[in-house]
Amino acid sequence: MAVNPAKYFDVNETISPAVRHRQLVAGLKKTVVYAYRHAPATRALMDQAGVKPADIREYADLPKLPVTRKTDVIALQKINPPYGGFLTVPAESVARVFISPGPIYEPLHTPRIKWFARAFWAAGFRKGDVVVNTFTYHLSPAGMLFYEALRHCGATVVNTGAGNTEIQIQTMRDLQVNGFVGTPSFLMTIIKKAEEMGLDFLKDFHIQKAWFTGEMLAPSVRKILEETYRINTSQAYAVTEPGGCIAYECEKHSGLHMMDDYVIEIIDPLTGKQLPPGEVGEIAVTPIHNKAWGLLRFGTGDLSSYTTAKCACGRTAHRLTGILGRAGDAVKVRGMFVVGKQADEVIMNSGAVSRYQLLVTREGQRDVLTLKAECKEAHHDANTLAEAINTRFQNVCRVKIDHFVVSETGKLDEKSPKITDLRKWD
Ligand SMILES: [Zn+2]
Numbered sequence: 001m002a003v004n005p006a007k008y009f010d011v012n013e014t015i016s017p018a019v020r021h022r023q024l025v026a027g028l029k030k031t032v033v034y035a036y037r038h039a040p041a042t043r044a045l046m047d048q049a050g051v052k053p054a055d056i057r058e059y060a061d062l063p064k065l066p067v068t069r070k071t072d073v074i075a076l077q078k079i080n081p082p083y084g085g086f087l088t089v090p091a092e093s094v095a096r097v098f099i100s101p102g103p104i105y106e107p108l109h110t111p112r113i114k115w116f117a118r119a120f121w122a123a124g125f126r127k128g129d130v131v132v133n134t135f136t137y138h139l140s141p142a143g144m145l146f147y148e149a150l151r152h153c154g155a156t157v158v159n160t161g162a163g164n165t166e167i168q169i170q171t172m173r174d175l176q177v178n179g180f181v182g183t184p185s186f187l188m189t190i191i192k193k194a195e196e197m198g199l200d201f202l203k204d205f206h207i208q209k210a211w212f213t214g215e216m217l218a219p220s221v222r223k224i225l226e227e228t229y230r231i232n233t234s235q236a237y238a239v240t241e242p243g244g245c246i247a248y249e250c251e252k253h254s255g256l257h258m259m260d261d262y263v264i265e266i267i268d269p270l271t272g273k274q275l276p277p278g279e280v281g282e283i284a285v286t287p288i289h290n291k292a293w294g295l296l297r298f299g300t301g302d303l304s305s306y307t308t309a310k311c312a313c314g315r316t317a318h319r320l321t322g323i324l325g326r327a328g329d330a331v332k333v334r335g336m337f338v339v340g341k342q343a344d345e346v347i348m349n350s351g352a353v354s355r356y357q358l359l360v361t362r363e364g365q366r367d368v369l370t371l372k373a374e375c376k377e378a379h380h381d382a383n384t385l386a387e388a389i390n391t392r393f394q395n396v397c398r399v400k401i402d403h404f405v406v407s408e409t410g411k412l413d414e415k416s417p418k419i420t421d422l423r424k425w426d
Contacts (some may be wrong), residue, residue: 011260012115013315017308018317020260025059027288028263032056032065032296034088039294041085060274062265067272067284067299070339073241074102083107088294098141100240101336101398106141109292112244115259116149116236118246122257122307122315123211123234127154130175134182135214136162140398141240142214146181155179162186165193172205180210182355183335184217184225184233190364191229207231214335215240216323218425221365222253237323242298243287247320252312255319261289264320266306269299269327280305282327283320301327309377333360334367336398340419346393352376352385355412358401362423370403374412382406 003014015023035042046052051064074150076084082105089107091404096108123132131150137143137159142203149158158175160168168190172178180187187210191201210225212235225231236248237256246264247256258264262285266275269282283300287293303324311319330336338358347356356373374386386404 010118013118013257013260013317015316017318021059024263024288025261028059028286031286031288031290034291035294035296037386038088039086042294042296044085059263059265062263062284062286062297063267063274065286065297067267067297068295069239069299069301070102070104071089071341073104077102077105080385081105086293086295087278089292093320094292096144098144098240099139099340100141101342101396104239104241104322106240107292108245109290110145111140111261111287111289112145113148113152114143115243115245115261116238117152118259119234119236119245120146120149120153120155120211122248122250123236124209124232124251125150125153125155125179125211129153129155129179129209130158130177131155131179132158132160132168132172132177133179134160134162134168134180134186135336141244145244147416150181154160159286165190166197169194169197169199173209176206178206178208180207180231182210182212183215184210184212185215186219187212187225187231188221201229204335209234211236215332215367216425218365237283237302237320239283239285239298239300239302242285242295242300243290243293246283246285246300250311250313251314254311255307255321257311257315257317257319258306260317262287264298264306264318264409266304267299269301275305277306277308277318280324299327303327326421331358331360331421333369333399338369338397338399338419342396343393344418346396347371347373349387349392350385350389353389354409355414356418357412357416360419360421367423368402369399370405371401372405372407372412372413374407374409 023227036053044181045066049066055064094107098106133146135142136244137144147157194201209232217235222233225233234249236245238245247258265284266281268286275281280303283302283304285298286296304320306318306320347353353373354376359370361368390401
Protein backbone atom coordinates (compact mmCIF):
# COMPACT_ATOMS: atom_id res chain seq x y z
CA MET A 1 0.00 0.00 0.00
CA ALA A 2 1.31 3.45 -0.89
CA VAL A 3 2.26 5.56 2.09
CA ASN A 4 1.02 9.10 2.31
CA PRO A 5 3.70 11.08 4.17
CA ALA A 6 1.16 13.80 4.92
CA LYS A 7 -0.54 11.48 7.38
CA TYR A 8 2.54 11.60 9.58
CA PHE A 9 3.29 14.22 12.12
CA ASP A 10 5.95 16.83 11.42
CA VAL A 11 8.62 15.14 9.34
CA ASN A 12 8.71 12.92 6.30
CA GLU A 13 9.30 9.52 7.82
CA THR A 14 9.41 7.83 4.42
CA ILE A 15 12.48 9.46 2.85
CA SER A 16 15.01 7.13 1.28
CA PRO A 17 17.64 5.75 3.66
CA ALA A 18 20.39 7.40 1.58
CA VAL A 19 18.78 10.85 1.92
CA ARG A 20 18.26 10.31 5.63
CA HIS A 21 21.88 9.29 6.08
CA ARG A 22 23.05 12.46 4.34
CA GLN A 23 20.75 14.60 6.50
CA LEU A 24 21.90 12.91 9.70
CA VAL A 25 25.58 13.35 8.85
CA ALA A 26 25.03 17.03 7.92
CA GLY A 27 23.18 17.53 11.22
CA LEU A 28 25.90 15.73 13.13
CA LYS A 29 28.69 17.92 11.75
CA LYS A 30 26.80 21.13 12.59
CA THR A 31 25.93 19.85 16.05
CA VAL A 32 29.51 18.96 16.93
CA VAL A 33 30.70 22.43 15.88
CA TYR A 34 27.88 24.08 17.85
CA ALA A 35 28.40 21.99 21.00
CA TYR A 36 32.17 22.55 20.91
CA ARG A 37 31.59 26.30 20.76
CA HIS A 38 28.78 26.63 23.26
CA ALA A 39 29.01 23.73 25.75
CA PRO A 40 32.17 24.07 27.90
CA ALA A 41 31.83 20.48 29.17
CA THR A 42 31.73 19.05 25.64
CA ARG A 43 34.64 21.22 24.57
CA ALA A 44 36.70 19.94 27.53
CA LEU A 45 35.76 16.31 26.84
CA MET A 46 36.75 16.68 23.19
CA ASP A 47 39.99 18.47 24.03
CA GLN A 48 40.89 15.69 26.48
CA ALA A 49 40.26 13.14 23.73
CA GLY A 50 42.34 15.20 21.29
CA VAL A 51 39.48 15.55 18.80
CA LYS A 52 38.42 18.71 16.97
CA PRO A 53 34.99 19.36 15.40
CA ALA A 54 36.56 19.12 11.92
CA ASP A 55 37.55 15.50 12.68
CA ILE A 56 33.89 14.45 12.70
CA ARG A 57 32.86 14.26 9.03
CA GLU A 58 31.10 10.91 8.81
CA TYR A 59 29.04 8.53 10.91
CA ALA A 60 32.15 6.33 11.12
CA ASP A 61 34.08 9.21 12.76
CA LEU A 62 31.84 9.21 15.85
CA PRO A 63 34.02 6.75 17.83
CA LYS A 64 36.66 9.51 17.93
CA LEU A 65 34.34 11.26 20.41
CA PRO A 66 34.35 9.99 23.99
CA VAL A 67 31.18 8.30 25.29
CA THR A 68 29.56 10.35 28.06
CA ARG A 69 27.43 8.43 30.53
CA LYS A 70 24.90 9.24 33.23
CA THR A 71 27.57 8.99 35.92
CA ASP A 72 29.74 11.51 34.01
CA VAL A 73 26.85 13.97 33.75
CA ILE A 74 26.13 13.61 37.49
CA ALA A 75 29.81 14.18 38.34
CA LEU A 76 30.16 17.18 35.99
CA GLN A 77 27.00 18.79 37.39
CA LYS A 78 28.38 18.41 40.92
CA ILE A 79 31.59 20.17 39.88
CA ASN A 80 29.88 22.82 37.77
CA PRO A 81 26.30 23.23 38.98
CA PRO A 82 23.59 23.18 37.91
CA TYR A 83 23.96 22.00 34.28
CA GLY A 84 27.56 20.74 34.29
CA GLY A 85 28.58 22.82 31.28
CA PHE A 86 26.14 21.23 28.82
CA LEU A 87 23.68 24.14 28.59
CA THR A 88 24.29 26.04 25.34
CA VAL A 89 21.78 28.88 25.83
CA PRO A 90 21.60 31.61 28.51
CA ALA A 91 20.32 30.14 31.78
CA GLU A 92 17.56 32.77 32.00
CA SER A 93 16.00 31.41 28.79
CA VAL A 94 15.22 28.06 30.45
CA ALA A 95 11.48 27.80 31.08
CA ARG A 96 11.47 24.63 33.18
CA VAL A 97 14.04 22.51 34.92
CA PHE A 98 13.55 18.78 35.25
CA ILE A 99 15.19 16.63 37.87
CA SER A 100 16.05 13.02 37.12
CA PRO A 101 17.46 10.52 39.59
CA GLY A 102 21.15 11.10 40.12
CA PRO A 103 20.26 13.96 40.54
CA ILE A 104 20.57 15.35 37.03
CA TYR A 105 19.24 18.81 36.20
CA GLU A 106 18.00 19.31 32.65
CA PRO A 107 16.34 22.24 30.91
CA LEU A 108 13.15 21.91 28.93
CA HIS A 109 13.71 22.60 25.27
CA THR A 110 11.01 22.62 22.65
CA PRO A 111 12.16 19.75 20.39
CA ARG A 112 11.61 17.36 23.28
CA ILE A 113 7.86 17.86 22.99
CA LYS A 114 7.82 17.31 19.21
CA TRP A 115 9.82 14.12 19.52
CA PHE A 116 7.24 12.59 21.82
CA ALA A 117 4.42 13.95 19.68
CA ARG A 118 5.75 11.92 16.75
CA ALA A 119 5.70 8.77 18.88
CA PHE A 120 2.12 9.44 20.05
CA TRP A 121 1.08 10.15 16.48
CA ALA A 122 2.57 6.85 15.30
CA ALA A 123 0.63 5.15 18.09
CA GLY A 124 -2.62 6.60 16.72
CA PHE A 125 -3.37 9.39 19.24
CA ARG A 126 -5.54 12.05 17.63
CA LYS A 127 -8.09 14.80 18.25
CA GLY A 128 -11.16 13.32 19.91
CA ASP A 129 -9.18 10.95 22.11
CA VAL A 130 -9.45 11.35 25.88
CA VAL A 131 -6.23 10.17 27.46
CA VAL A 132 -5.11 9.59 31.05
CA ASN A 133 -1.46 10.49 31.50
CA THR A 134 -0.35 8.47 34.52
CA PHE A 135 3.26 9.66 34.56
CA THR A 136 4.33 11.88 37.40
CA TYR A 137 4.03 15.62 36.74
CA HIS A 138 6.64 16.87 39.16
CA LEU A 139 10.46 16.65 39.16
CA SER A 140 10.99 14.26 36.25
CA PRO A 141 10.16 15.31 32.67
CA ALA A 142 7.67 12.57 31.76
CA GLY A 143 4.31 14.01 32.88
CA MET A 144 4.64 17.53 31.46
CA LEU A 145 6.35 16.44 28.25
CA PHE A 146 3.77 13.79 27.44
CA TYR A 147 0.96 16.20 28.21
CA GLU A 148 2.32 18.76 25.73
CA ALA A 149 3.07 16.09 23.12
CA LEU A 150 -0.44 14.63 23.34
CA ARG A 151 -1.87 18.11 22.92
CA HIS A 152 0.23 18.48 19.74
CA CYS A 153 -1.64 15.45 18.41
CA GLY A 154 -4.97 17.06 19.36
CA ALA A 155 -5.90 14.67 22.17
CA THR A 156 -7.66 15.75 25.37
CA VAL A 157 -5.45 14.92 28.35
CA VAL A 158 -6.51 14.04 31.88
CA ASN A 159 -3.54 14.78 34.13
CA THR A 160 -4.08 11.97 36.60
CA GLY A 161 -0.37 11.55 37.36
CA ALA A 162 1.04 8.49 39.09
CA GLY A 163 -0.68 6.28 41.67
CA ASN A 164 -4.23 6.59 43.08
CA THR A 165 -5.50 3.45 41.35
CA GLU A 166 -9.12 3.89 42.49
CA ILE A 167 -9.30 7.52 41.34
CA GLN A 168 -7.78 6.46 38.02
CA ILE A 169 -10.52 3.86 37.64
CA GLN A 170 -13.31 6.29 38.45
CA THR A 171 -11.84 8.94 36.12
CA MET A 172 -11.45 6.48 33.28
CA ARG A 173 -15.09 5.44 33.61
CA ASP A 174 -16.63 8.87 34.24
CA LEU A 175 -14.79 10.57 31.36
CA GLN A 176 -15.04 7.58 29.01
CA VAL A 177 -11.27 7.67 28.62
CA ASN A 178 -10.08 5.78 25.54
CA GLY A 179 -6.31 6.22 25.80
CA PHE A 180 -3.81 5.25 28.48
CA VAL A 181 -0.27 6.61 28.83
CA GLY A 182 1.94 5.02 31.48
CA THR A 183 3.85 1.84 32.25
CA PRO A 184 2.53 -1.63 31.37
CA SER A 185 2.72 -2.60 35.06
CA PHE A 186 0.48 0.26 36.10
CA LEU A 187 -2.14 -0.52 33.46
CA MET A 188 -2.18 -4.15 34.62
CA THR A 189 -2.54 -2.94 38.23
CA ILE A 190 -5.53 -0.80 37.24
CA ILE A 191 -7.19 -3.66 35.35
CA LYS A 192 -6.63 -6.06 38.23
CA LYS A 193 -8.01 -3.58 40.76
CA ALA A 194 -11.06 -2.92 38.57
CA GLU A 195 -11.72 -6.64 38.39
CA GLU A 196 -11.38 -6.96 42.18
CA MET A 197 -14.01 -4.22 42.45
CA GLY A 198 -16.36 -6.41 40.42
CA LEU A 199 -16.03 -4.42 37.19
CA ASP A 200 -15.79 -5.90 33.70
CA PHE A 201 -12.92 -4.15 31.92
CA LEU A 202 -14.31 -4.76 28.44
CA LYS A 203 -17.84 -3.58 29.30
CA ASP A 204 -17.23 -0.88 31.89
CA PHE A 205 -14.19 0.83 30.32
CA HIS A 206 -13.45 2.37 26.93
CA ILE A 207 -9.68 1.99 26.70
CA GLN A 208 -8.73 1.29 23.07
CA LYS A 209 -5.11 2.33 22.97
CA ALA A 210 -2.21 2.37 25.39
CA TRP A 211 1.23 3.90 25.06
CA PHE A 212 4.08 2.82 27.26
CA THR A 213 7.58 3.89 28.10
CA GLY A 214 9.92 3.66 31.07
CA GLU A 215 9.58 -0.07 31.34
CA MET A 216 9.96 -2.97 28.94
CA LEU A 217 6.72 -4.30 27.52
CA ALA A 218 7.08 -8.06 27.86
CA PRO A 219 5.55 -9.97 24.93
CA SER A 220 3.42 -11.98 27.38
CA VAL A 221 1.92 -8.77 28.85
CA ARG A 222 1.33 -7.33 25.38
CA LYS A 223 -0.53 -10.49 24.42
CA ILE A 224 -2.83 -10.20 27.45
CA LEU A 225 -3.53 -6.50 26.82
CA GLU A 226 -4.11 -6.95 23.10
CA GLU A 227 -6.04 -10.23 23.12
CA THR A 228 -7.87 -10.34 26.44
CA TYR A 229 -8.54 -6.63 26.84
CA ARG A 230 -8.53 -5.58 23.16
CA ILE A 231 -6.16 -2.65 23.67
CA ASN A 232 -3.84 -1.49 20.88
CA THR A 233 -0.46 -1.18 22.55
CA SER A 234 2.55 0.89 21.50
CA GLN A 235 5.82 1.66 23.16
CA ALA A 236 8.61 4.18 22.85
CA TYR A 237 12.19 4.18 24.00
CA ALA A 238 13.12 7.36 25.80
CA VAL A 239 16.19 8.52 27.66
CA THR A 240 15.97 11.83 29.40
CA GLU A 241 19.64 13.03 29.43
CA PRO A 242 20.07 13.43 25.66
CA GLY A 243 16.56 14.82 25.24
CA GLY A 244 13.78 12.25 25.50
CA CYS A 245 12.15 10.11 22.84
CA ILE A 246 14.73 8.21 20.82
CA ALA A 247 12.77 5.47 19.05
CA TYR A 248 9.14 4.47 18.79
CA GLU A 249 6.95 1.70 17.55
CA CYS A 250 4.66 1.88 14.55
CA GLU A 251 1.47 -0.13 14.20
CA LYS A 252 3.45 -3.13 12.93
CA HIS A 253 5.12 -3.66 16.33
CA SER A 254 8.25 -4.73 14.51
CA GLY A 255 10.85 -2.88 16.57
CA LEU A 256 11.29 0.80 17.36
CA HIS A 257 11.94 3.25 14.52
CA MET A 258 14.88 5.51 15.28
CA MET A 259 13.96 9.19 15.53
CA ASP A 260 15.43 11.39 12.77
CA ASP A 261 16.65 13.86 15.39
CA TYR A 262 19.49 11.72 16.68
CA VAL A 263 22.45 9.89 15.30
CA ILE A 264 22.06 6.54 17.02
CA GLU A 265 24.82 3.97 17.33
CA ILE A 266 25.02 0.51 18.83
CA ILE A 267 28.45 0.30 20.42
CA ASP A 268 30.64 -1.99 22.43
CA PRO A 269 30.20 -0.50 25.92
CA LEU A 270 33.84 -1.15 26.79
CA THR A 271 35.59 0.19 23.68
CA GLY A 272 33.03 2.56 22.13
CA LYS A 273 33.46 0.75 18.78
CA GLN A 274 30.42 0.85 16.46
CA LEU A 275 28.67 -2.48 15.97
CA PRO A 276 26.89 -3.58 12.78
CA PRO A 277 23.16 -4.38 12.41
CA GLY A 278 22.11 -7.47 14.35
CA GLU A 279 24.85 -7.24 16.98
CA VAL A 280 23.90 -6.49 20.55
CA GLY A 281 25.58 -3.53 22.21
CA GLU A 282 24.94 -0.32 24.10
CA ILE A 283 22.73 2.36 22.57
CA ALA A 284 24.65 5.63 22.19
CA VAL A 285 22.83 8.74 21.00
CA THR A 286 23.82 12.15 19.71
CA PRO A 287 20.89 14.57 19.40
CA ILE A 288 21.31 16.78 16.34
CA HIS A 289 18.37 19.20 16.60
CA ASN A 290 18.91 20.46 20.08
CA LYS A 291 20.10 24.03 20.36
CA ALA A 292 19.96 24.14 24.16
CA TRP A 293 21.90 21.07 25.26
CA GLY A 294 25.36 20.17 23.99
CA LEU A 295 25.58 16.56 25.11
CA LEU A 296 27.18 14.37 22.42
CA ARG A 297 27.49 10.60 22.16
CA PHE A 298 25.55 9.77 25.30
CA GLY A 299 26.00 6.13 26.34
CA THR A 300 22.56 5.12 27.57
CA GLY A 301 23.65 1.92 29.29
CA ASP A 302 20.74 0.16 27.56
CA LEU A 303 21.46 -2.83 25.38
CA SER A 304 19.87 -3.36 21.97
CA SER A 305 20.62 -4.22 18.35
CA TYR A 306 19.22 -2.71 15.18
CA THR A 307 17.92 -3.71 11.79
CA THR A 308 18.04 -1.88 8.47
CA ALA A 309 15.33 -4.08 6.94
CA LYS A 310 12.25 -2.38 5.43
CA CYS A 311 9.21 -2.03 7.66
CA ALA A 312 5.76 -2.74 6.26
CA CYS A 313 4.44 0.54 7.72
CA GLY A 314 6.35 2.58 5.10
CA ARG A 315 8.63 4.37 7.55
CA THR A 316 12.21 4.01 6.41
CA ALA A 317 14.14 4.69 9.61
CA HIS A 318 16.21 1.84 11.01
CA ARG A 319 14.69 0.03 13.94
CA LEU A 320 15.98 -0.90 17.37
CA THR A 321 15.00 -4.48 18.10
CA GLY A 322 13.98 -3.74 21.68
CA ILE A 323 15.71 -3.05 24.95
CA LEU A 324 17.57 -6.09 26.14
CA GLY A 325 19.02 -5.06 29.43
CA ARG A 326 21.52 -2.74 31.09
CA ALA A 327 25.21 -2.45 30.42
CA GLY A 328 26.05 -0.58 33.61
CA ASP A 329 25.15 -0.85 37.23
CA ALA A 330 22.03 1.28 37.16
CA VAL A 331 19.00 -0.99 37.12
CA LYS A 332 15.58 0.18 36.02
CA VAL A 333 12.92 -0.78 38.53
CA ARG A 334 9.28 0.08 37.82
CA GLY A 335 10.41 2.67 35.30
CA MET A 336 13.00 4.36 37.53
CA PHE A 337 16.74 3.87 37.46
CA VAL A 338 18.14 2.68 40.72
CA VAL A 339 21.71 3.91 40.55
CA GLY A 340 24.09 1.68 42.51
CA LYS A 341 25.89 4.56 44.14
CA GLN A 342 22.71 6.23 45.37
CA ALA A 343 21.29 2.96 46.70
CA ASP A 344 24.59 2.28 48.43
CA GLU A 345 24.62 5.69 50.10
CA VAL A 346 21.09 5.27 51.44
CA ILE A 347 21.56 1.75 52.73
CA MET A 348 25.04 2.17 54.21
CA ASN A 349 24.22 5.60 55.71
CA SER A 350 21.61 3.91 57.90
CA GLY A 351 24.61 2.92 60.00
CA ALA A 352 23.05 -0.42 60.88
CA VAL A 353 23.81 -2.48 57.78
CA SER A 354 27.19 -4.12 57.31
CA ARG A 355 26.57 -5.85 53.98
CA TYR A 356 23.63 -6.07 51.58
CA GLN A 357 22.28 -7.20 48.24
CA LEU A 358 19.42 -5.66 46.27
CA LEU A 359 17.57 -8.13 44.08
CA VAL A 360 15.19 -7.16 41.28
CA THR A 361 12.68 -9.85 40.38
CA ARG A 362 9.34 -9.93 38.67
CA GLU A 363 6.12 -11.11 40.31
CA GLY A 364 3.24 -11.24 37.84
CA GLN A 365 3.42 -7.96 35.96
CA ARG A 366 5.36 -6.02 38.56
CA ASP A 367 9.02 -5.43 39.33
CA VAL A 368 9.85 -6.42 42.90
CA LEU A 369 12.78 -5.01 44.83
CA THR A 370 14.16 -7.04 47.73
CA LEU A 371 16.82 -5.85 50.12
CA LYS A 372 18.78 -8.58 51.86
CA ALA A 373 20.84 -7.07 54.62
CA GLU A 374 23.26 -8.21 57.27
CA CYS A 375 22.93 -6.01 60.31
CA LYS A 376 25.67 -4.87 62.63
CA GLU A 377 23.70 -5.69 65.78
CA ALA A 378 22.01 -9.04 66.03
CA HIS A 379 18.97 -7.71 67.90
CA HIS A 380 18.30 -4.66 65.79
CA ASP A 381 14.60 -3.94 65.31
CA ALA A 382 14.25 -5.06 61.67
CA ASN A 383 10.89 -3.34 61.04
CA THR A 384 12.04 0.06 62.28
CA LEU A 385 15.24 -0.23 60.29
CA ALA A 386 13.38 -1.32 57.14
CA GLU A 387 11.02 1.63 57.47
CA ALA A 388 13.84 4.13 57.97
CA ILE A 389 15.79 2.82 54.99
CA ASN A 390 12.70 2.67 52.82
CA THR A 391 11.65 6.26 53.50
CA ARG A 392 15.05 7.55 52.50
CA PHE A 393 15.34 5.07 49.60
CA GLN A 394 12.04 6.29 48.18
CA ASN A 395 13.13 9.91 48.51
CA VAL A 396 16.42 9.33 46.74
CA CYS A 397 15.78 6.47 44.31
CA ARG A 398 12.03 7.10 43.79
CA VAL A 399 11.05 3.46 44.19
CA LYS A 400 10.04 1.50 47.24
CA ILE A 401 11.81 -1.58 48.53
CA ASP A 402 9.16 -4.29 48.61
CA HIS A 403 10.81 -6.84 50.87
CA PHE A 404 13.39 -6.44 53.60
CA VAL A 405 15.14 -9.64 54.60
CA VAL A 406 17.63 -9.75 57.46
CA SER A 407 20.37 -12.26 56.72
CA GLU A 408 22.65 -13.95 59.21
CA THR A 409 26.14 -12.50 59.38
CA GLY A 410 28.43 -14.03 56.80
CA LYS A 411 25.59 -15.37 54.61
CA LEU A 412 25.85 -12.75 51.88
CA ASP A 413 28.57 -13.22 49.33
CA GLU A 414 30.95 -10.29 49.41
CA LYS A 415 31.79 -10.76 45.74
CA SER A 416 28.19 -10.67 44.47
CA PRO A 417 27.09 -7.45 42.78
CA LYS A 418 25.19 -5.15 45.12
CA ILE A 419 22.28 -4.89 42.68
CA THR A 420 21.31 -8.01 40.79
CA ASP A 421 18.68 -8.04 38.08
CA LEU A 422 17.01 -11.47 38.12
CA ARG A 423 14.09 -10.54 35.84
CA LYS A 424 13.33 -12.71 32.86
CA TRP A 425 11.52 -11.05 29.95
CA ASP A 426 9.67 -13.75 28.05
ZN1 LIG B 1 7.17 0.54 10.92
